[in-house]
Each structure stands twice: as structure tokens, then as C-alpha cells.
Amino acid sequence: MPRPRQAACGKGLHSFEDPANYYVVYDKSRDQYRRKCRPCALARKRAYNARQAQERAVKSPPRPWWEQLEWVGPHRAKDPWQRLRRRKRYAQNYKVRGHPIAYRPNPQQITYVQALADGLSVEEIAEREHVTPNTVHNGMVELRRKWGVSSNAAAVAQGLKRGVLRADRATAKRLPRRISPRHVEDVRxxxxxxxxxxxxxKQALWRLLDPLMSWSEAHAVSVLWAAGRITSRDVPQTRNRYRRRRTGKPKEDAAAWTATTMGAHG
Structure with missing residues (x-):
């Protein structure tokens, strides 16, 4: 006597009287066709995908900011490499989770500029961080663009003013009491x-650094900051070089032009 057909799924949640609740598969071991519950299979698939997503979120490292961006700009490149370059270059056209990008340096760039403030060279920083000198150089270029400065010494001054770096107080305590104002003004x-x-x-560099007991001009900024010879008043307010500048006419000029035009035509 043949086995009676199953009226519902194995969990008894869905009836097989409705053809939309099941699909037919061929069981090769038993040489027969079997009906399987479609809603239960979809539920198992969703649960499996959710578990896989949770495992990937735990195992995978955080993506860089330019891969988490939402495009809000006027154009988009078809080439993925060109798109990546535009994401970094035109960062003002992107938003992260609906909010504009905060033009802040990443922790690795802060590590590089802090090492410069401590008196290390680019080669020494690369050896300590287990990266290439070119990586350190590119990180400092990106940092200088974000802070709107043109030298590593100015970047150190900006970091000290913003409170993200610490000055070299140990060297500042060993400075002589009388420091030439010419050297301080040169660093300023x-x-x-x-x-x-x-x-x-050039010999001018060592004539400047030797009296200040510094290894580089960036280190000299850190030492003079700790000694109180350079303060936040000496550090100018800068603007991020990634941010687009508005080139529209001032309101007073537009108002004057409108008044002149209306008066001429009136």
C-alpha cells in the first residue's frame, strides 16, 4: 500500500493543500518525488543569511571611510578606480549615514604627526610602524590637506592647537633660559x-635646531610649544583644502548692482 501524501509541512505550520506552499524535488535515494514547504525554506534561508552577516561583521575589519560613502554629488565615474580617486578628492560630495563627512585625520595619521612632534624622522616612523616611508609620506600629505597647511611643522602646530597632540615637555625642560628671539620668530x-x-x-637648518635642542623643525615647534614660546595665537586659522570654496558675489555687491541697474532702467 503506497504511503499517504503529507497534508502539511513537517512543523505543521503550512498546509500542502495550497500549491503555493510547497515545491517538488526528486529524492534520488528513494527514487521518488517529495514535496517541501516553501515558507519554511525561505525562513531557513533568511536565518542562514542573518547568521552569515553577523559572522562577517565580527570577522571583517572596519572598512575605510571612502568605502562607506553615499554619493550626493553631480557626477559619477564609471571606472571603479577613477571612482575611488574621486571619492577621496571630492569628499565634500559624499555623506556617511546621512551626515556630511567630518574632515578629521584618521588615527594612523595622528600617530605619524605625533611621532614627528617627538623628533622622529620619516624613516624611523616607518620602521616603528612597520610600513614603508612612502606610506608615511602619503599619510602626512593627506593630513596637511585636511588641516590646510603646507609643512609638517605647521601640521604639528595645528595638532597642538586642536588638542590632538602632546608637546615634548622633557626636551623643553632642558632648554637654556635664554633662547634667541630670532630662532623663535623663524619657527613662528x-x-x-x-x-x-x-x-x-643646508646649514641654516642646523643653526636653527641646535640651540633649540631639536631634531627637526616639527620637533622644534613641539619643544617651543611646551616651553610656552609658541601659543595658539601664533597658529593661524586654516581651512580644509578638500572643501569647495564658494565663488559667488558678495551680497552687498549684488545689492549695489541691482540698485544701480534698477535706477538706470527706472
Missing amino acids: ALVRGERLPHKGH
Whole structure:
């Protein structure tokens, strides 16, 4: 006598009298066709996908900010590599979770600029962080663009002003009581962007650094900040270089032009 057909699924939740609740599969071991519950199969699939998503969220590292962006700009590149470059370059056209991007350096860039403030060179930072010197250089370029400065010394001054870096107080305690005002003013001019950094092979660099007991101009900024010779008043207010500047006419000019035009035509 043949086995009676099952009237419901194995859990007894869905009736097989409705053809929409089941699908037919062929059981090769038993050489017969069997009916399986469609809603239960979909529920198992959703539960499996949810478990996989949770495991991926735990195992996978956090994605960089440019991969979490929501495009709100006027154009979009078809090439994925060009799209990635535009994501980094035109960051003002993106939003993260519905909010504009905060132009803040990432923790790795803060580590690089803090090491410069402590007197390390690019090669020493790369060796300590187990990266290449080119990686450190690119990170500092990105940081300078975000803070709107043109030198590492100015970047250190901006970090000290914003409170994300710590000054070298140990070296500042060993400074002589009398420091030449010319050396201090030279470092202030570099922080304000009034001069370019000295080249490493020039004697003017070591004439500046030796009295300040510093290894680099960025280190000199940190030492003078800890000694109180450079303050937040000496650090200018900068603007992020990724942010677009408005080029529209001032309101007073537009109002004057409107008044003149209306008067001429009136």
C-alpha cells in the first residue's frame, strides 16, 4: 500500500493543500518525488543569511571611510578606480549615514604627526610602524590637506592647537633660559606659512635646531610649544583644502548692482 501524501509541512505550520506552499524535488535515494514547504525554506534561508552577516561583521575589519560613502554629488565615474580617486578628492560630495563627512585625520595619521612632534624622522616612523616611508609620506600629505597647511611643522602646530597632540615637555625642560628671539620668530614664520621649510643639507637648518635642542623643525615647534614660546595665537586659522570654496558675489555687491541697474532702467 503506497504511503499517504503529507497534508502539511513537517512543523505543521503550512498546509500542502495550497500549491503555493510547497515545491517538488526528486529524492534520488528513494527514487521518488517529495514535496517541501516553501515558507519554511525561505525562513531557513533568511536565518542562514542573518547568521552569515553577523559572522562577517565580527570577522571583517572596519572598512575605510571612502568605502562607506553615499554619493550626493553631480557626477559619477564609471571606472571603479577613477571612482575611488574621486571619492577621496571630492569628499565634500559624499555623506556617511546621512551626515556630511567630518574632515578629521584618521588615527594612523595622528600617530605619524605625533611621532614627528617627538623628533622622529620619516624613516624611523616607518620602521616603528612597520610600513614603508612612502606610506608615511602619503599619510602626512593627506593630513596637511585636511588641516590646510603646507609643512609638517605647521601640521604639528595645528595638532597642538586642536588638542590632538602632546608637546615634548622633557626636551623643553632642558632648554637654556635664554633662547634667541630670532630662532623663535623663524619657527613662528614657518608655522604661519610665511616661509618654506629649510632643506636638510643646508646649514641654516642646523643653526636653527641646535640651540633649540631639536631634531627637526616639527620637533622644534613641539619643544617651543611646551616651553610656552609658541601659543595658539601664533597658529593661524586654516581651512580644509578638500572643501569647495564658494565663488559667488558678495551680497552687498549684488545689492549695489541691482540698485544701480534698477535706477538706470527706472
